[in-house]
Amino acid sequence: MTLDEAVEQLQDWLSDFTGLTHREADLRDLMEQAASIVAALTLGYERVATFTDADSPGALLAGFREYDIDGTIGQGGLGITDGLKVLAAHLDGQALVRITPAQYSEVDPHVSGGIPRYWYEFAGAVGLLPYPLAPTVADYELRVTYAAQVTSWTSGESVLRPAHDELLLAYAYLKACLREGRWQEASTTFEAWFQQAQIVPMQFTPPSTKRGELTLAPTAPQRLRRRAG
Amino acid sequence: MMWNALTDLRRLLNDFTGLDYTDTSLRRAMNYAATDISRRGLVVQRQEVIDLSVGVDSYSLPTAWIQTFAILHEDIQSYITLRDQGGGTWYLYMDGLTGETTLTNTLPAGVNVAPGQSFYWLRWTSPGATNYYVFPALLADGSVELSISDTQPAVGTGTTQTLELRSRFRIPWFLSVTNIPEVRREPFSSTVAQLRAPDPDATALILVTPEALQRLDPHLTSGPPRYATVWQGRLWVYPVPDARYQLDHKYFAVADTSIQAGYTLPQAFEQLPVFGGFAQALRGEGKVAHGQAVQAMYHHLLGYLSSVYSPVEQDSRDESRVPARRER
Numbered sequence: 001m002t003l004d005e006a007v008e009q010l011q012d013w014l015s016d017f018t019g020l021t022h023r024e025a026d027l028r029d030l031m032e033q034a035a036s037i038v039a040a041l042t043l044g045y046e047r048v049a050t051f052t053d054a055d056s057p058g059a060l061l062a063g064f065r066e067y068d069i070d071g072t073i074g075q076g077g078l079g080i081t082d083g084l085k086v087l088a089a090h091l092d093g094q095a096l097v098r099i100t101p102a103q104y105s106e107v108d109p110h111v112s113g114g115i116p117r118y119w120y121e122f123a124g125a126v127g128l129l130p131y132p133l134a135p136t137v138a139d140y141e142l143r144v145t146y147a148a149q150v151t152s153w154t155s156g157e158s159v160l161r162p163a164h165d166e167l168l169l170a171y172a173y174l175k176a177c178l179r180e181g182r183w184q185e186a187s188t189t190f191e192a193w194f195q196q197a198q199i200v201p202m203q204f205t206p207p208s209t210k211r212g213e214l215t216l217a218p219t220a221p222q223r224l225r226r227r228a229g
Numbered sequence: 230m231m232w233n234a235l236t237d238l239r240r241l242l243n244d245f246t247g248l249d250y251t252d253t254s255l256r257r258a259m260n261y262a263a264t265d266i267s268r269r270g271l272v273v274q275r276q277e278v279i280d281l282s283v284g285v286d287s288y289s290l291p292t293a294w295i296q297t298f299a300i301l302h303e304d305i306q307s308y309i310t311l312r313d314q315g316g317g318t319w320y321l322y323m324d325g326l327t328g329e330t331t332l333t334n335t336l337p338a339g340v341n342v343a344p345g346q347s348f349y350w351l352r353w354t355s356p357g358a359t360n361y362y363v364f365p366a367l368l369a370d371g372s373v374e375l376s377i378s379d380t381q382p383a384v385g386t387g388t389t390q391t392l393e394l395r396s397r398f399r400i401p402w403f404l405s406v407t408n409i410p411e412v413r414r415e416p417f418s419s420t421v422a423q424l425r426a427p428d429p430d431a432t433a434l435i436l437v438t439p440e441a442l443q444r445l446d447p448h449l450t451s452g453p454p455r456y457a458t459v460w461q462g463r464l465w466v467y468p469v470p471d472a473r474y475q476l477d478h479k480y481f482a483v484a485d486t487s488i489q490a491g492y493t494l495p496q497a498f499e500q501l502p503v504f505g506g507f508a509q510a511l512r513g514e515g516k517v518a519h520g521q522a523v524q525a526m527y528h529h530l531l532g533y534l535s536s537v538y539s540p541v542e543q544d545s546r547d548e549s550r551v552p553a554r555r556e557r
Contacts (some may be wrong), residue, residue: 026240033237033500040497041534085495085538100540101299101479104433105363122298122479122540123274149496178507183519190526198533 001158001167006031006172013173022176028154034171035150035158040084042167042201043147044160049080051142060142065131069124069146079125082148086126089119090143096128104129115140167197234259234503235492241507255506258487262505263492267484268295270535272498279464279476281454286470287463297464298435298465298540300457301477430469434466434476442467497538501530 007027013015022030039045051059056073064076069086071077089096096119099107107118107129116128126144150159158168170193177186267273279288407526432455437445439460442463445467449455453474454466464478485493492502504527511520 012433037500042532043537084495101301102433102436104299104301106433120540123276125276175241178523179243181243183522187526188520190529193525193531194533 001162001168003028003031003153003155003158004051006158006165006169009169010172010176011171014176021180023138027172027176030172030175031168032150032153033175034168035160037154037171038164038167038197039148039150039160041197042160042164043085043149043150044164044201047082047146047148049078049144049146050055051078060132060140061127065128065129066125066127069121069126077094078144080144082151083148084147086121086144087127088145088148089128089210090145091116092140099129101127128160163200167193170196234499237500237503237507238510241503242510250510251431255510256491258509259502260322260486260488260492261509262502263484263494265484265505266498266501266531267482270498271296271529272495272535272538273482273484274298274479274540275482276477276479279469279478281476283465283472284451286467287465290459290462290464291480291482293485295481295483297436297457297459297478299478299479300394300436302432302454302474303435303477353522439465463527495538497534498531501527501534502532533549 007024010023010027010031011022012017014022016022043217051073053059056079059067059073059078061074061076066076068077069080070078073079088098096117097107099118099120101122103120103122104127114130114132116130116132118129120127120129132140153159158165160168170189174186174189174193177183177189234250238255238259239245239250242250273289273293275293277291281288347434410549433455434457437456438460439458442456442458442460444466445456449468451471453466453472454468454476456467457476458465458467466476494502504523507519508524510529511523512516
């Protein structure tokens with residue numbers, strides 16, 4: 001869906017073809033807002049950043065545990081300026097296991113430095129455990145999959161998947177209804193939109209092989225069996 | 230922010246010219262919502278370095294602190310002193326060391342940095358509270374050069390300043406100057422130092438309740454802190470530190486707000502205060518039912534978004550998580 005198509009559709013829904021109630025620029029602004037919040041809710045704009053020593057020297061630093069996601073590469077940063085949430089991390093094709101900082105000493109208390117096997121995210125930084133030592137800097141490739149924010153949509157196609165089109169339109173319509181004081185319609189639209197916003201991400205769940213570590217964490221069936229046992 | 234929250238709220242209220250609402254009142258309403266979002270959603274994550282002192286078991290918390298998420302025990306910091314000996318010669322003194330020693334220029338096993346490459350930075354806080362950044366770089370001859378990214382600090386003749394070569398909490402090893410090298414005033418750089426291996430016991434502190442802290446092993450009177458709790462607005466560690474340690478304190482904070490600058494929330498939450506501010510304004514206008522309807526939208530969005538961005542969020546799609554201890 002292009003922005004022009006979206007605006008036309010909105011005008012149709014609002015029966016406002018001449019811009020009497022909503023200027024076209026306002027509707028474009030609403031669609032941009034919609035893209036931003038839908039991307040945030042669904043984590044629907046997935047991007048990948050790859051760091052190799054040749055392309056981004058110093059992305060992984062010897063002895064460096066935490067990397068500012070939007071920081072400068074080579075100074076302890078990953079240079080990702082549009083990140084909302086990190087979804088997965090791979091080192092040389094091997095998926096790293098996601099932990100929380102509180103599990104730092106739980107996973108492997110005896111290892112400080114070496115080849116990273118775990119990662120966590122907190123306060124805009126990605127932590128690696130064990131922290132990389134020298135061979136990692138030169139020899140390994142770090143791949144970070146993250147949900148990106150939609151920073152702008154001023155023309156052309158939406159960067160989100162076509163399945164998000166309805167969500168984008170519904171949110172813009174909801175805001176337009178609120179502006180017009182159409183409360184009942186706004187409430188009904190919100191309800192449907194919010195429900196759909198929670199369902200759409202599940203339809204596009206990447207396979208676990210993409211996000212996860214397969215050998216160290218139990219799979220879902222294993223967990224279920226354990227619970228059942 | 231790509232859209233203007235204030236303009237958006239004005240459009241929702243049909244008050245484009247400020248007839249009913251001043252900018253200040255709308256900003257205040259949205260800031261109130263931003264504070265509410267951060268308090269109830271725990272969406273603002275922060276971290277700070279806490280320097281522990283020998284024998285001191287409680288420490289103040291940041292003013293914006295809401296809840297501690299994790300505390301990592303970090304490396305021992307080291308201090309060196311920068312001293313003007315007169316005649317344009319500067320000396321570095323290692324804290325606690327006396328006498329001149331010979332520089333060593335070996336790097337620990339596993340550290341492999343290309344010559345000339347700055348591989349990490351250190352923070353230097355002068356007594357005037359100015360931050361300088363010190364970049365060590367390995368030179369071709371194997372020595373380590375310290376270069377300061379900002380202007381040379383104004384150190385008067387005969388005065389002493391502490392040059393704190395402290396590894397930032399995310400650096401597991403630190404630079405320790407084990408001798409007293411001579412450094413020149415112009416340019417202020419180039420010394421040789423030794424990199425020391427990290428404290429291998431760096432670990433996460435166990436967060437306990439104040440009551441539980443009192444029941445811990447009474448024989449552990451002092452040592453590297455292993456437990457922490459928050460009580461009466463302060464952070465308590467146990468055992469009592471027997472040396473200088475650093476803690477990496479990760480916590481949830483209240484959103485920054487100001488009438489002039491507005492609010493600062495993570496990008497994913499930026500549109501929420503508009504809903505919160507709108508609901509407040511509607512209630513102020515006596516449109517209670519409408520205000521409640523918008524408030525419900527705000528609550529739904531806050532609840533869902535905060536679960537999506539929670540650091541402990543259980544993502545059913547993510548099979549990579551380490552299972553909780555009880556599951557193992």
